[in-house]
Every structure is written in C-alpha cells, then in structure tokens.
Amino acid sequence: MVSHDFAHGMHVVREGPREAPPLVLIHGSGASGASWDLVAGALAACHHVIRVDLPGCGQSPPAPSYEVPAQAGRVAALLDDLGLRQVAVAGHSSGGYVATSLAEQRPGLVRSLALISTGPSPGALLPQPLVLRALLAPPLGPLLWARRSDAMIRKGIVATTARPVDIPAGMIADLGNITYRTFRKVLRGNAAYVAERSVPGRLAGLGHPVLVIFGAADPRWDPSSAHRYEAVPDTRVELLPGVGHLPILEAPETTGELLLRFTATAGNAPPVRPPA
Template identity: 45%
Template structure:
C-alpha cells in the first residue's frame, strides 16, 4: 500500500492512518480494530469528514476492522484531480482504495449522503459489498426538508462559527450544539467542494430513487433513522420497506446525526445487523 504522512502501525489491532495515492487524487484513510476481523466501511456525509464517526468507532472495533475515508474535498483529502464529484466516479475511487487496502469483502455503512456513496459502490462492485447500512439517508428527493437557515455565502468564505452552526444546525436534533471540531473542519473545506458534492448526490438521487436501486442490488439492508430528523422526513424511512428483506428502525429522540447524538444506541443497532458484539463505551469523545 502506498502511503504518505503518518507511518502505518504494525500491530494487528492498531490504529493506522495513511494517505492512498490514487488515480484521481489522494485519499485519507483511517483503520481501527483487528485486521483479520470482518471489514466495516463507514462513509460520512457532505460538509463533514470521517471524524463524524469518532464516537461510534470504539464501539465497533471489538467485532470489526473499521475503515474510514475522508471523501474527496472533505477533511484531509484534497479535491479530486479532475474536479469530478459525480457519485459513480466516487464509487470507482472507493473501490480502488479498498483494492489497495486488500479488502475482499466489506459491509458498507453510510450516514446521510454517505449512503448514496455506499449504494453506488455496491452497484459498481457487487462482489465487494456484502451488505449495506444506511443512517438517515433520504430515499428520494421529495422527502427532503428545505432548510430555514441561511445558506453559506461563497462571497464571504470562509464562514464564521455562527454561520456554520446555523447552516449545520438542522443536521442535529433541536438544541444539540454542533461540535467545534466539525465547525473547524467545514471551514477548512472549499465552497466548491461542499457544493459540488451536494449537487452530485442530488443528481444521483434524481436519476433513480434509492429503494429502487437497492431492490435491484439484492443485498441485505439495514436502515436506521432518527425520528427527530430535520433534514429528511423521518416517516420517509418506511419507503425502504419495499426492498426485499430490508429492516428499518427509528431511533426515538435522535435527529439527523445519531452517530454523534446517540453513538451507543446506533452502534447497538449496527452490530445487531452485522452479528457483532458491542465494545465498551468510550470514556471521552465528541458528544
């Protein structure tokens, strides 16, 4: 594996942070847990990074090799070399990264728009993705709740903390304070990266609703949805029930981002799906 930056650890249970040099640009990757355990890929949503999974990962590593990428233009990954943010292109990049990591099979879990990346990856490489988990991923465009907060202004970039919190507020339940580290990371991204990624996911969903895509894939599917979601109508999660064998569960009291708001409950639902057992609750982390 070609890496740059932090030297990978050698212990099979260690945390390994590296940068993969791929055809369309570098991709930051973090791996946690035993390397011989079943692989679990966690894909973050738009305008955030792999750090959004920090509270969840310690609960998953007793059962899984957990793999996280900063998607192109997010976190520590640069924008794609050719500027192509299309979801099928992203799926090709993810497949190449997993091949570089020598991952033969993976359960792919996406939060929010990360669920579209997970689905596109399964469409591109059905033999690689054995099962799919979606966390607060909208099934179709008419389930989207138009935000009342002001959009970010490209003419006044980078935005202030207050502007970012207003923009990101609906991504959490009412009253939840957006973590400062996520505010700082969003400020470090370009307006183009955030906007292009969102437009790409919208185009992907416009082409075909997710339940239809998932039905054709025929993969085991588990959907988790916070019942206080302010970005997608929580009732729309029921649309996934048309997928044969799909399970759908709502998290009472959780908003759009239960991976941060309710990490223990979210991990328990994921592990029940993957057949793993939960690890100890983290002693510290983002709350």
C-alpha cells in the same frame, strides 16, 4: 491499532484488528470521517474499521469529479488495494449514496449496507434550516462561507439535530476545510444520483441485507420516507425517537449497537440477486 494514510486521493483512517471483519464508514456531504468519532471506537472493538474523507472533504485534496459513481470507484480501488472482500459498508446521509453506488458497481465486494439518514428520493427533502440556506444560496452564500467561524459551523450542525450533541473537534476543523465551490459540486453530484433513480429502487435489485436508521425528528429529510425502504427485500428500518439528522452524534450508543447487531448477522452468505 489506528493508522492514517492517503490513498486514491483520500485520507484514510483504519482502526481495530486487521483480521476482524471489515467495516467501511462513509460520511455525508461536506463532512469527513471525523463525523463517526463517537461510534468508531465501539465498532472497532469488533471490526477492522476503514474511515475515508471523500475527495475535497476533511483532509483529502480536491478531485476532478464529485459524481457519486466516481466517489464509489475510489472507495472500491482502496478496498482492492487493501485486499478486502465481503465488506460491510455504512453511509451517513449522502454517504449512503456512495455506499449504494459501491454495491451497484461491485456487488461481490459488499457484504451488507447500512444507510443512516439517507434520503430515498428528491421528493423526501424538507425545506432546509435557515442557516444552511444562508450559507449555500448566492450571492451572500460564498461571502458567508469564506468568513464562517467555528461557531457558525457548529450552528449549522446543530440546525440539523433534534437534541443536544457533543460535536467532535475534528469534525468542526474538517468542515472548515471544504470550499464553497467544492461543496456545491458535491451537492450537485448527490442530487443527480438520487434524481436519476431512487435509492430503494437501486437497492431492490442488488440482494444485499440493508439496515436503514432514521431520526424520527430529522429536519432535513421527511422521517416517514424511511418506510419507502421497506419495499427492498431483506431490509430493516429503525426510527429513533427524538433524534434528528445526525444519529451518529445524537444517539451514538444506540446507533453503534444497531450497527454491531446488524453486521453480526447480515450477509453470512454472498448476496444473491433476486429473479428478474
């Protein structure tokens, strides 16, 4: 069963049995729920999957604020409206920041967290691929952005991978919808969130089970930085050989299997905060 809706300023796709354990999928900067297309089917066989297009991305309209806590607040309001509790949440790249902020704001709402290619701190960011720098840096960035074609969008995606990928058509179309101004605001909001406090530092005090998946050949974030999450209690780190920044496209079967195995066992009891 698949349904599409708009709620709290977001395009929402729901798949799988409604009585199954809920799993929320949150995309990365400028992307959309379509970025999960290659893994969503397998996940929906066991879960009530909820995919969102964050404001200004995909099919969602712009919003007054793109700060990470504001984005997480919208997701929390959506889950409240759906009457869902103890949800597993998975975020790709900066979607992991929104997932983490959701757990910070509403620890009782979240059952477990899976972070895929989520940079732990600003110092782990690598020099970005040339095509991405060209699209983002003024003064040429806005001009190139306005004239970008599907081929250029595809080239930008491929620049973050380490192996050939099957890029969903919906992902290409959705990436074409976001404006330069919105994308820059989203990036600033993400940078501010992780600069204020590292993701492992935020997770350490929450007590949720955490799965971290990183491509061992990620060209955006230093792959070795994934090990910083090992300081967080009840955290498992998986490095995928020969995979770049997009495990959900480059290794969808492996990524889906890891997520299903994790959600089947993690968070069987409500999260317990560690002693201060």
